[in-house]
């Protein structure tokens with residue numbers, strides 16, 4: 001059997017990035033608005049927009065910054081209410097608070113997706129919606145868009161960890177008004193830090209560009225695509241000097257690290273999906289493990305594996321985590337690891353706090369383990385053996401001693 005590599009290592013940066021990094025070092029050309037044109041950040045915006053099939057892209061310092069700028073671009077007033085899933089990363093409700101808005105948490109089902117009953121019950125109480133596609137698990141975007149469109153409520157997609165996921169033939173991030181992505185090291189494209197937002201709306205794009213820190217006429221250095229550049233010119237003229245500059249720009253250094261990874265995305269998605277689906281099928285055979293089925297229409301781009309433990313007590317769950325770790329597979333149970341940033345009860349900074357029993361019970365049994373696209377099938381089979389073996393070891397002990 002093959003040894004498992006360190007699954008927490010990030011992916012190496014393609015060597016092609018080197019020559020551009022050397023050029024930036026030699027010239028000191030790190031600021032996106034330094035050169036008169038074709039700055040790497042502007043080029044990566046054009047390439048990313050083309051890759052996703054969006055008209056406009058604005059590269060920024062993180063996905064959290066992209067979410068913040070999305071809400072600001074939508075012109076939401078102070079104390080506007082923004083629905084966010086109760087299963088997301090703490091940075092998401094934080095971006096809502098940063099934008100002077102109030103997060104309203106929506107229940108999540110055992111399948112990690114938006115509970116549409118709770119969503120519908122809360123929709124008339126909110127002014128905007130952020131959908132986090134957690135680890136690429138896509139909620140029913142047709143139902144969500146129908147409910148929001150009927151009320152003219154804007155949807156922002158938090159696709160931080162979902163680059164490459166497709167919903168009914170459409171790229172995730174292009175379904176709502178704005179889509180936001182992350183280039184933090186554990187996402188599909190690794191620049192250490194970084195984010196980008198995409199939209200087809202010229203007005204939103206122009207507002208986001210200015211607020212991201214395009215002071216004076218630096219917006220002219222953005223290579224924004226678009227069928228109608230007159231729309232954009234009008235939007236920039238309209239908003240010149242009218243908006244705060246939050247200075248959340250991306251540096252050229254990040255852009256040259258991102259660019260050579262974009263052509264690798266399709267293969268990463270394909271390999272990640274192969275690894276995930278193979279491993280998921282194997283562990284799903286265990287009586288103590290369930291992998292939620294994908295929704296029809298969803299095609300994910302996984303670099304990690306999520307599954308639920310069933311029929312286990314809290315003590316069994318802890319024992320399972322220890323047994324898997326002893327064999328080299330680190331598993332995190334979202335609701336059980338201390339101070340987990342994806343457990344809503346740890347978001348003590350929220351202005352309004354409510355109990356969400358369904359999301360809580362899901363988080364207490366939902367496991368997360370990395371499964372990088374670079375693993376071989378044999379290595380994935382070893383991961384599956386370790387996980388199913390750990391469950392058997394724990395549950396046969398429980399049975400034997402009759403707790």
Ligand SMILES: *Cc1c(COP(=O)(O)O)cnc(C)c1O
Pocket residue numbers: 061062063064065088089091092132133134135158159160161181182183184194195
């Ligand atoms: C990583 C992540 C974020 C935050 O991205 P940053 O670029 O680190 O700000 C937001 N939402 C989700 C779902 C994430 O996975």
